Amino acid sequence: xxxxxxxxxxxxxxxxxxxxxxxxxxxxxxxxxxxxxxxxxxxxxxxxxxxxxxxxxxxxxxxxxxxxxxxxxxxxxxxxxxxxxxxxxxxxxxxxxxxxxxxxxxxxxxxxxxxxxxxxxxxxxxxxxxxxxxxxxxxxxxxxxxxxxxxxxxxxxxxxxxxxxxxxxxxxxxxxxxxxxxxxxxxxxxxxxxxxxxxxxxxxxxxxxxxxxxxxxxxxxxxxxxxxxxxxxxxxxxxxxxxxxxxxxxxxxxxxxxxxxxxxxxxxxxxxxxxxxxxxxxxxxxxxxxxxxxxxxxxxxxxxxxxxxxxxxxxxxxxxxxxxxxxxxxxxxxxxxxxxxxxxxxxxxxxxxxxxxxxxxxxxxxxxxxxxxxxxxxxxxxxxx
Numbered sequence: 001x002x003x004x005x006x007x008x009x010x011x012x013x014x015x016x017x018x019x020x021x022x023x024x025x026x027x028x029x030x031x032x033x034x035x036x037x038x039x040x041x042x043x044x045x046x047x048x049x050x051x052x053x054x055x056x057x058x059x060x061x062x063x064x065x066x067x068x069x070x071x072x073x074x075x076x077x078x079x080x081x082x083x084x085x086x087x088x089x090x091x092x093x094x095x096x097x098x099x100x101x102x103x104x105x106x107x108x109x110x111x112x113x114x115x116x117x118x119x120x121x122x123x124x125x126x127x128x129x130x131x132x133x134x135x136x137x138x139x140x141x142x143x144x145x146x147x148x149x150x151x152x153x154x155x156x157x158x159x160x161x162x163x164x165x166x167x168x169x170x171x172x173x174x175x176x177x178x179x180x181x182x183x184x185x186x187x188x189x190x191x192x193x194x195x196x197x198x199x200x201x202x203x204x205x206x207x208x209x210x211x212x213x214x215x216x217x218x219x220x221x222x223x224x225x226x227x228x229x230x231x232x233x234x235x236x237x238x239x240x241x242x243x244x245x246x247x248x249x250x251x252x253x254x255x256x257x258x259x260x261x262x263x264x265x266x267x268x269x270x271x272x273x274x275x276x277x278x279x280x281x282x283x284x285x286x287x288x289x290x291x292x293x294x295x296x297x298x299x300x301x302x303x304x305x306x307x308x309x310x311x312x313x314x315x316x317x318x319x320x321x322x323x324x325x326x327x328x329x330x331x332x333x334x335x336x337x338x339x340x341x342x343x344x345x346x347x348x349x350x351x352x353x354x355x356x357x358x359x360x361x362x363x364x365x366x367x368x369x370x371x372x373x374x375x376x377x378x379x380x381x382x383x384x385x
Contacts, residue, residue: 011054012047012310014300015074017085017095018293022062023184023212027241027289028087031109032057033280034290035084038297040279048304056080060091062211068094075102081310082107084296087289088183088210089113089156096121105312107300109292111236111258113159114369120312122319123339124296124331125289126259127369128163131236134344135257136167138359139234144203145173150193150217153180157208160236163371164206176202185213190220197231198224207235214238215246218254228253232348239287240353248353258288259342260328261355269327285353286327292340295326299333299340331364339367 018032019025039053047053056078060066067086074080075098083099084107086092092108099106099120106118111126139147147168151157157180165175177200181189197205209217214237221233234255240262243251262273262285272294276286303318304310320335332341341364347355366373 009051011052012304013054013056013078013080015071015078015080015083015085016055016057017060017067017070017074017083017091018057018087019062020059024062024087024210026212026215026245027210027239027287028062030239030241030287030290031085031087031293033276033284034109034286034293035297037276037279038294038301041275042297042301048301049308053301064088064090064094067091068098071095071098071104071106072102075099075104081105081312082300082315084109084293084300086110088154089159090154092121093155103312105316107296109296110289113156113163114371115159117337117339117369119316119338121338122296122299122316122333123337123367123369124292124299124333125340126236126342126344127339127367128160129368129371129373130259130342130344130365131257132160132163133167134346134359134361135234135236135255136164136171136173138257138346139204139206139255140168140171140173143232145171146176146203147173148176148197148200148202148205149178149208150205151178151180151208152183152185152210152213154183156210160208161206176200181209181213183211183213185209185216187216187220189213190217193217194220194224194226197221198226202231204231205233207233208237209235210237212245214242218242218246218250222250239289240285240355241287241289243349243353244285248349248351251349251353252351254349256347256349256355258345258347258355260286260288260291260326261345261347261357262286263347263354264328264345264357264360266327266329268325268329272327291327295324295328295331296340298326299324299331329364334367337367337369339369341366
């Protein structure tokens, strides 16, 4: 059902919050690009209900507190009620009380630790049942059950490691080491960690390091001569963007679980990649965070076309259950949780800086952010084949 048309040609104004500077810009700049590409596509097709979509953008500079500040500015001073943005869980947690108090709607396009469901957030990145369970099963089946955890020291890595530890324990695995570094960590901070890894000889390294520090972890690993064919770094957060920054030779052989990789087959993705490269350069690569940032704008546009209002209550009700043929495959905003039903894939980085898909789900995996339906059993990990 469509709501009565508003008799105005004024543009739809939306907020955009991604860090284009600072230690998180290596990945958030790409999310900003995915957002812009979708906005430009929507406007080229005539806008939404004949009205142009105009972004009001701020750069929080990789400072979590700044996200909350800019979210408040967007909603109070700029009178914007719908915001697209955030990568880290720390930044999301800074924006959350603002959008809840002022009844806005945050679209969050990043995988996260789960165990959250706000009526003021649409979560379009993967939750643990869509990546962690399948990754754990793949690693245990192919490498072994002794894991070493390395993470950045904030909410997401510690909570993701808590989930992975529970999954490991439930399936007979163990954690032989666990270390955390500052989000501002440099290469020398990883030297004692990789030496500890050499000493303990785990079967696999599970990384929840994010941003620029990811580059230094993988480079430190390569510098001491560790071999990804025997003991890979496996991650939920290392994308094509971080691989490009660290060097294709450094990234080769390491493993990531994600809903999307640039190299997946299909016309929807082929078209997306061509458009992205035409807009941002032939050397630019898409990644799971770009793709989620892109498709969430199209989900939003589809819902707004029906609602014809940015009123949060009306718009959110229209968003729930909305489906879109995204580059990764068909995705749906699950009405039970406000999280997207996404595909599950395991990829191994190759010498070209891309990922070869070695396992994938047969269909989109229903979002279960609280792991209620899955428990901790990897055997139920999204029917990955």
